[in-house]
Amino acid sequence: MTPQPDAALLDVRDLVVPVVGRRRRRRARTPALNGVSLQVYRGETYGVVGESGSGAADLARAITTPATRTAGQVLLDGVDVGDLDAPQRRRRIRMLRPGHDHATVAGLLVDEMRSAGLPEPDEGELRELVAVVELSAGVLRRSTQELTDGERRRVDVARALCTGPDLLVADDPVAGLDVTVAAQLLDLLGRVKVGRGLTCLLVARDLGVVRHLSDRVAVFYRGRIVEESPARALYRGPLHPYTRALLSAVPVPDPEVEDRRERILLTGDPPLAADPAGGCAFQPRCPWRRPERCADEQPLLRTVGVAGHLVACHYSEEIGR
Amino acid sequence: MLLEVRDLRVVFRRRGQPDTVAVDGVSFDVTAGQVVGLVGESGSGRSALAMAVMRRLPRRGVHVEGRVLLDGVDLLTLSEAEMRERRGRDLSMVLQSPRSALNPVIPLGPQLTGALRRHRGMAKAPAREAAVELLDRVGIADPRGGLAAYPHQLSGSARSRALIAVAAAGRPRLLVADEPTAALDVTTQAQILTLLRELVRETGAALLMTTHDLGVVAGTCETVNVLYGGRIVERAQRHRLFGTPRHPYTHGLLGAIPRLDGPPAPALATISGSGHDRLPWADACAFAPRCSRALPVCTEVSPPVDTSGGRLLRCHNPVPASAE
Numbered sequence: 001m002t003p004q005p006d007a008a009l010l011d012v013r014d015l016v017v018p019v020v021g022r023r024r025r026r027r028a029r030t031p032a033l034n035g036v037s038l039q040v041y042r043g044e045t046y047g048v049v050g051e052s053g054s055g056a057a058d059l060a061r062a063i064t065t066p067a068t069r070t071a072g073q074v075l076l077d078g079v080d081v082g083d084l085d086a087p088q089r090r091r092r093i094r095m096l097r098p099g100h101d102h103a104t105v106a107g108l109l110v111d112e113m114r115s116a117g118l119p120e121p122d123e124g125e126l127r128e129l130v131a132v133v134e135l136s137a138g139v140l141r142r143s144t145q146e147l148t149d150g151e152r153r154r155v156d157v158a159r160a161l162c163t164g165p166d167l168l169v170a171d172d173p174v175a176g177l178d179v180t181v182a183a184q185l186l187d188l189l190g191r192v193k194v195g196r197g198l199t200c201l202l203v204a205r206d207l208g209v210v211r212h213l214s215d216r217v218a219v220f221y222r223g224r225i226v227e228e229s230p231a232r233a234l235y236r237g238p239l240h241p242y243t244r245a246l247l248s249a250v251p252v253p254d255p256e257v258e259d260r261r262e263r264i265l266l267t268g269d270p271p272l273a274a275d276p277a278g279g280c281a282f283q284p285r286c287p288w289r290r291p292e293r294c295a296d297e298q299p300l301l302r303t304v305g306v307a308g309h310l311v312a313c314h315y316s317e318e319i320g321r
Numbered sequence: 322m323l324l325e326v327r328d329l330r331v332v333f334r335r336r337g338q339p340d341t342v343a344v345d346g347v348s349f350d351v352t353a354g355q356v357v358g359l360v361g362e363s364g365s366g367r368s369a370l371a372m373a374v375m376r377r378l379p380r381r382g383v384h385v386e387g388r389v390l391l392d393g394v395d396l397l398t399l400s401e402a403e404m405r406e407r408r409g410r411d412l413s414m415v416l417q418s419p420r421s422a423l424n425p426v427i428p429l430g431p432q433l434t435g436a437l438r439r440h441r442g443m444a445k446a447p448a449r450e451a452a453v454e455l456l457d458r459v460g461i462a463d464p465r466g467g468l469a470a471y472p473h474q475l476s477g478s479a480r481s482r483a484l485i486a487v488a489a490a491g492r493p494r495l496l497v498a499d500e501p502t503a504a505l506d507v508t509t510q511a512q513i514l515t516l517l518r519e520l521v522r523e524t525g526a527a528l529l530m531t532t533h534d535l536g537v538v539a540g541t542c543e544t545v546n547v548l549y550g551g552r553i554v555e556r557a558q559r560h561r562l563f564g565t566p567r568h569p570y571t572h573g574l575l576g577a578i579p580r581l582d583g584p585p586a587p588a589l590a591t592i593s594g595s596g597h598d599r600l601p602w603a604d605a606c607a608f609a610p611r612c613s614r615a616l617p618v619c620t621e622v623s624p625p626v627d628t629s630g631g632r633l634l635r636c637h638n639p640v641p642a643s644a645e
Contacts, residue, residue, distance in 0.1 A: 051506035052477070150595050178362040178596055179533060180611075183577035183589035190588075205506065208579035212589070235581065249511035251536030252582050253575055255559045258540030265515060266508045267460070 009199050010040040010063070010167055015072035017055070017062045032058040034223035035072070040167070045193060045200040047214030047231065049207055049246070054220040060171040060203045064095045076167065087117030094165040096173055098156055099144070105130070105155050106140040109162050116163040132195075133158045134188060150181045157188060161196070168193070168200045174209055186212055207250050211235055216308075219243045222281040225301060229309040239304055239311040241286045241319060280313070288319050322390075323527050324351040324374070324495055329387035331369045331378065331551075343369035345551035345602050346387070351527045353494065356518075358542030358559075359531040360574075362596035366551040367531040368417075371499040374529065375414050376404050391495065409491040410440040415498040415517075419484040423472040429456070429483055430468030433490055440491030455486045459516055478509040482516060489520055496521070498530045502537060514541055535574055539563055547571050550599040550607030556633035567632065567639040569614045606637065614638045 017033040033055045040046040050056030062069050066082035066089075074081045081089055101108060106126055113121055121129075127137045133154040144152055153173070160168055173189065174182035190213055193200055204210045210217055211231055218228040219240065227240040238244045245264040252258055266285045279295040280286070286294065293299075293314045301310040304317060313319070331344040344366040351357045361367040372378045373385050376396055389396045391411060396404065408414075416422035424432055433452035437443050443451060449468070456464035459482040461475075472480055481501070488496060501517065502510040518541060521528050532538060538545050538559065545562045547555045547570065555568040566572045573592035580586070592611050599607040602623055606612070609619040616638050627634045 051508060148595050148597060179535075179574055179577045180362060180590070180592040181595050183579075183591070184593070186579065187588050187590045206579070207507070208581055211581065212579040212585055245508060247581060249507040250581050251510075251514075251534065251540055252580060253535040253539045253563060253578050254582065255539045255563050257582050261540075263511055263515070265512060267512075 007042040008039040009042045009077060010038075010046075010201065011073070011075040011078075012036060012038045012059075012063070013073040013075070015059070015062060015069055015074065017058045017069050031070075032223055033062065033069075036220075036223070036225055037072075038218060038225065038228065040199060040201055042199055043197050044215040045202055045213050047210035047217040048201065048203045048220060049205070049210050049217060050203075050220030051205060051246075053222065055223040056203045056205075056220045057171055058223075059220070060095070060169050060201065063167075063169055063201065064089075064093055087115065091116035091118065091163040092166045094160040094163060094168050096156060096160040096168055096170040098153065098175075099159060102143065102145055104141055104143055105147075105158075108144070108155070108159060109140075112159050112162050118163060121162075129158050129162055130155075132161060132192065149177065150184055153177065153181070153185050154188065157185075157192065161192065166199060168198050169203075170200060171203045172205060173202075174204070174206070182209075189213060207235075207247060219246065224281060224312065225310075226282065226313070227309075227311045228301065229311075230306070233306050233309050237305070239309065239316040239319070240282075240313050241288050241316075242282045244319075245287075288315060290315060322350050323353045323355075323392065324529070325388070325390040326350070326374065327388040327390070329370065329373060329389065330385070331366065331373050332384040333369075334382050334384060340384075342551055342601075344373065347548075347551070347553055349546055349553065349556065351495065351529055353527055354521065354525045355544065356521055356528045356530065356542045358538040358545045359529065359548055360533065360535060360538055360545060361531075361548035362533055364550070364596035364599070365548040367533075367548050368499055370548070371414075371497050371529070371531050375408065375412065375497055377414070409436055409488075409493065411493055412495040412497060413488040413491060413493040415485055415488045415496060415501050417500045417503050419477075419480040420472070422484050423480065423487065425472055428469050428471050429475075432487055433468070436487055436490035452490075455490060456483070458520075459483065459486045459489075460512070461486075477505065478512060481505065481509065481513050485513070485516060485520070489524065489526075492524060492526075494526050496526050496528045498528060500532055501530065502532070502534075510537070517541070535563075536578060547574070549596075550602065552602055552607065552635065553633060554608065554635045557631065561632060565642050567634050567642065568636050569612050569638075569640055570608050572640050573613075606635075614640070 015033050015036045016031050019032045048056045048059060063074055109126055109129060110120060126140055130137060130139055135154050174185055202210060202213055214231045217231050217234050218225045221242050227243045238247055245266050248264045264287060278298055280299050283289050283294040299312045299314050301312045304311050327348050329344055329347045333341040333343055347370060359367045359370060374389055430452060433455060434448040437448040437451050452468060453464045456467045461467040461479055475483060502513050530542060542559055545559050546553045549570050555571045566575055576591040577589050579589060594611040598610045600609055604623055606619045606624045609615045619637050624635050624637045
């Protein structure tokens with residue numbers, strides 16, 4: 001999918017989201033998202049990668065729940081999602097996440113459509129929906145508790161699709177799943193998004209999962225995008241030191257590769273790093289850190305190499321070699 | 322031989338419900354200093370197996386039979402007091418969640434020195450020094466200050482490393498790690514795996530590690546056991562297992578992982594269903610309902626064990642060795 005600059009479906013501008021909950025006291029000065037801008041074009045899948053504390057999950061939440069942000073804009077087709085009324089927002093932006101409701105599958109789907117302000121679906125529509133996620137019509141009358149893990153996740157996909165959304169936001173869809181069940185779900189998502197021409201924002205901790213489905217990928221670190229790139233270019237030649245460390249940390253199921261690999265081991269971990277005063281957020285852990293600029297000057301996203309490959313690092317050209 | 326597990330069976334019994342066979346006759350060996358992996362999905366019995374080796378399963382409602390020989394002594398026949406004596410000194414465990422495995426109301430120091438004094442008979446002051454050394458070894462930034470820290474004051478990664486320090490404190494000859502990196506970030510996972518590998522190399526302890534992730538196993542374990550439905554379906558040295566997986570389940574598991582090396586695969590799902598779809602081993606192959614290579618015989622006869630060519634294989638219709 002080649003992005004068309006005029007067709008940004010989702011346009012996030014300088015989004016700031018504060019940290020919620022218990023973490024607030026400890027890190028009140030560092031927001032969960034600290035001025036994030038990104039565009040998701042119609043029909044593409046935009047992958048967001050980040051470890052805990054990166055803000056990737058907060059991005060997913062801020063898009064579906066505008067009340068969480070304190071600054072910035074989230075535009076869907078040029079209209080701020082905060083200005084859409086709730087049913088309309090629920091219809092056009094859908095979140096894919098594991099549901100734990102105890103109800104029949106048909107009941108769940110009807111509820112979802114009603115809360116999005118749609119007319120009650122008839123039996124035919126429901127059958128069609130479960131057929132899309134490759135389940136038999138018999139599943140409609142069954143309770144979610146009777147279903148297997150894999151079936152339940154397919155029902156989650158059906159719940160996300162039932163309103164005919166413009167944008168699908170998937171927050172770590174395969175977290176905690178067995179490898180074989182996760183593979184089935186990823187294949188299904190791939191087929192569904194191509195079949196329906198869906199635009200997706202996919203948040204995941206697993207770089208392999210993101211690579212499998214995404215056209216473009218953004219890597220988050222401490223509330224900022226540190227690298228954004230077409231998926232191909234990112235996995236072939238990561239430019240930011242953090243992306244390189246992240247890629248090198250993912251285990252590959254091949255002993256030949258594992259034995260030869262060079263690991264970039266990071267020390268410490270993001271949430272406890274000292275608040276950098278204006279400098280690069282990754283600098284305290286960066287193996288390529290230099291005394292000159294890293295500690296005092298915040299690196300901005302800039303194009304390096306191919307068009308559309310953005311990186312926020314002062315020295316990425318030198319590191320790349 | 323350090324650890325010999327023979328025909329281990331773990332059966333969960335609940336009143337009014339049929340028995341659940343979690344581990345169904347598993348035998349394997351761990352030699353001193355070796356790293357052995359147990360790989361399986363949920364329902365494969367890997368955690369029950371690790372818990373049975375540690376004798377950490379509750380007595381009520383669980384029936385364990387077979388033999389777990391550590392240096393020739395059957396752990397299953399020991400009294401609870403004798404077992405308590407061995408835990409931490411001869412064998413110790415790294416649990417899945419460091420949040421619950423460390424005592425939340427005791428600082429790290431006493432948890433470490435307690436283990437050191439008990440298992441290595443150290444006096445108070447040397448135990449304290451040894452504890453600082455241990456924390457430093459596992460990479461806690463300020464080891465002396467770390468002694469006074471409560472588990473909740475540490476970050477996730479530091480907590481995992483502290484847990485490993487506690488487990489290694491008694492210099493056990495066998496470490497049992499049950500999903501040591503589940504729910505950790507990838508960069509943290511890499512740190513923990515590296516630490517475990519180094520510890521094994523330095524202390525000469527053996528490591529028995531369970532995981533659901535073949536990627537974790539590939540770089541860490543010398544011998545890999547693949548579990549399905551409570552039995553080992555394939556076992557081989559890691560280069561052989563990953564190079565030519567023969568069991569259709571192993572083959573499918575490898576194909577199901579979205580990989581970062583090489584071009585992206587067009588499709589991942591090569592195995593349908595989930596780990597809970599299985600037949601009883603007694604007169605079938607448990608994997609048959611999900612297997613793409615299943616023959617009529619697979620649902621009628623339990624597959625025999627083939628141990629030729631340095632590999633254990635339990636399959637009627639294995640993937641040909643040349644197909645890769």
